[in-house]
Amino acid sequence: MTTYSSSFHAVEWRNQALHLLDQRVLPHQHLIHEYTTATDVADAIRDMVVRGAPAIGIAAAYGYALDALAGRDLEAAYRVLAESRPTAVNLFWALERMASLGTSDAHTLVAEAKKIHDEDISANLAMGEYGASLLSDGSRVYTHCNTGALATGGHGTALGIIRTAMSDGKIEQVYAGETRPWLQGARLTAWELMQDNIPVKLVCDGAAAQLFRQGKVDWVIVGADRITANGDVANKIGTYSLAVLAKHHGMKVMVAAPLSTFDMTLTSGNDIPIEQRSTSEVTSLNGQAIAPTGCDAINPAFDVTPAELIDAIATEKGLIMKPSLETVALLVNS
Numbered sequence: 061m062t063t064y065s066s067s068f069h070a071v072e073w074r075n076q077a078l079h080l081l082d083q084r085v086l087p088h089q090h091l092i093h094e095y096t097t098a099t100d101v102a103d104a105i106r107d108m109v110v111r112g113a114p115a116i117g118i119a120a121a122y123g124y125a126l127d128a129l130a131g132r133d134l135e136a137a138y139r140v141l142a143e144s145r146p147t148a149v150n151l152f153w154a155l156e157r158m159a160s161l162g163t164s165d166a167h168t169l170v171a172e173a174k175k176i177h178d179e180d181i182s183a184n185l186a187m188g189e190y191g192a193s194l195l196s197d198g199s200r201v202y203t204h205c206n207t208g209a210l211a212t213g214g215h216g217t218a219l220g221i222i223r224t225a226m227s228d229g230k231i232e233q234v235y236a237g238e239t240r241p242w243l244q245g246a247r248l249t250a251w252e253l254m255q256d257n258i259p260v261k262l263v264c265d266g267a268a269a270q271l272f273r274q275g276k277v278d279w280v281i282v283g284a285d286r287i288t289a290n291g292d293v294a295n296k297i298g299t300y301s302l303a304v305l306a307k308h309h310g311m312k313v314m315v316a317a318p319l320s321t322f323d324m325t326l327t328s329g330n331d332i333p334i335e336q337r338s339t340s341e342v343t344s345l346n347g348q349a350i351a352p353t354g355c356d357a358i359n360p361a362f363d364v365t366p367a368e369l370i371d372a373i374a375t376e377k378g379l380i381m382k383p384s385l386e387t388v389a390l391l392v393n394s
């Protein structure tokens with residue numbers, strides 16, 4: 061395995077079973093569930109026990125291997141896992157990689173899932189170095205959602221860059237947007253950064269504009285769920301507004317993502333399927349109603365940030381500066 065130390069594992073393969081840290085109850089409870097079927101792993105992905113594009117892909121690969129271990133139908137396993145969440149392309153990428161081996165041999169499939177997991181950690185460590193190289197000493201970074209060890213195989217994408225930049229002595233302050241409605245920023249990112257003694261201040265999503273206006277931020281650094289051939293980026297709802305605000309205030313925007321997040325079959329972000337989640341996530345908080353009974357709502361889980369608002373995309377292969385059809389193809393196909 062790639063060397064990576066952490067006090068927790070979002071996704072862990074142990075005793076021929078998948079163990080997932082339940083992200084619905086963090087940070088105040090540390091619950092781990094064991095999974096032995098693809099169907100149960102698909103439910104865990106849909107219900108957000110495990111979330112974050114790379115972690116979803118890794119969990120799906122293990123889910124597929126679990127059904128191979130039990131001698132179950134792998135086409136059915138593929139289908140049920142593919143139906144769990146629509147936006148993060150890492151899910152489909154991982155399933156395709158497993159199925160393309162054309163085998164039902166459990167040993168081979170478990171080994172491939174472990175390889176996907178391991179490669180994701182290495183990719184994050186590499187993109188951490190590339191991304192951090194763009195930051196100056198004393199950087200103040202605003203991040204959105206959770207893109208850390210919880211959302212990936214380990215280290216993280218955007219949080220991986222922040223972690224690497226912190227160990228390079230370049231981080232003065234991190235601002236974590238709370239990320240309504242699911243509160244990944246408040247519940248997960250603040251917790252992860254505090255575990256690593258990285259200075260973090262939690263910010264209501266609505267406070268970002270004022271913070272930017274006061275000149276308190278140098279970089280917005282976020283992850284991605286799908287990047288199209290022209291460099292458009294689908295990421296957690298609220299990312300697009302941050303990118304527009306950053307442009308207005310002359311700040312830089314960096315997206316961090318492994319190559320497994322690129323969907324070169326789509327030429328524009330307009331073609332990315334956007335997950336619509338239950339409106340109860342908007343009208344209630346921790347099971348407590350916060351809106352009038354019967355209040356209608358919308359709950360798109362992701363938005364699309366056009367490439368022209370992004371200064372750089374950091375990948376394990378290097379940086380894409382000013383993403384476009386040309387610059388994305390140059391790096392992805394190199």
Ligand code: MRU
Nearest residue numbers: 111112113205207211283284296
């Ligand atoms: O709904 P989630 O929590 O799965 O959304 C996660 C995000 O949008 C992340 O920014 C993205 O998956 C990148 S994680 C490294």
